[in-house]
Amino acid sequence: MKSEGSLERRYRRLPKCYPASYRADHEEEMISVLIDGAASGQEHPKPAESADLVRHGLGERLARLGDQIPGPWERKHAKAMFPIRLGIALWLCVLSGLLIGYHLQWWLVLIVPAIVAHIYLAYQLRPGVWRPKA
Incomplete structure (x- = not known):
């Protein structure tokens, strides 16, 4: 017992x-x-x-x-944040290419997840998906 x-x-x-x-x-x-x-x-x-x-x-x-990401502020300003997130992802891709050119592939361990995260957030913020609550 x-x-x-x-x-x-x-x-x-x-x-x-x-x-x-x-x-x-x-x-x-x-x-x-x-x-x-x-x-x-x-x-x-x-x-x-x-x-x-x-x-x-x-x-x-x-x-x-x-379910909480992106946050309410980012959802409210989705029209501005969508291109910003895509721009950051694109810049990280360019940076990855430069680092590969300088044989610094170990940085990709940090950069690739960041690229994926920004693309995911941009996808979540795509126009017409998030509508602010009235």
Whole structure:
């Protein structure tokens, strides 16, 4: 009985990786499923279960963060920010070409994700997609 309580306590730590609103809706169900699936006498969560919960929790947080990017100001000024984002991405492409010419390819580890991020944000801001809320 004591080990069952400690196992539940340990399982309750794992959903902390999920956003609070997600935990409010699903935490009890997740804990009950994990405890029902635990072997008798098990005192600790299995490493695979822990890794899976942490991975999905962080994925849920990133998905919700993606809904907030670009921010409200950028959405409101989408007509100006769309060409600015594309211009920055284009400039980073030119800079990448120059760095490759000088045999500094290691910079691409930083520049390529920045290019992808600016193109993604420009795509999100494309004209006609974001309309300011009245």
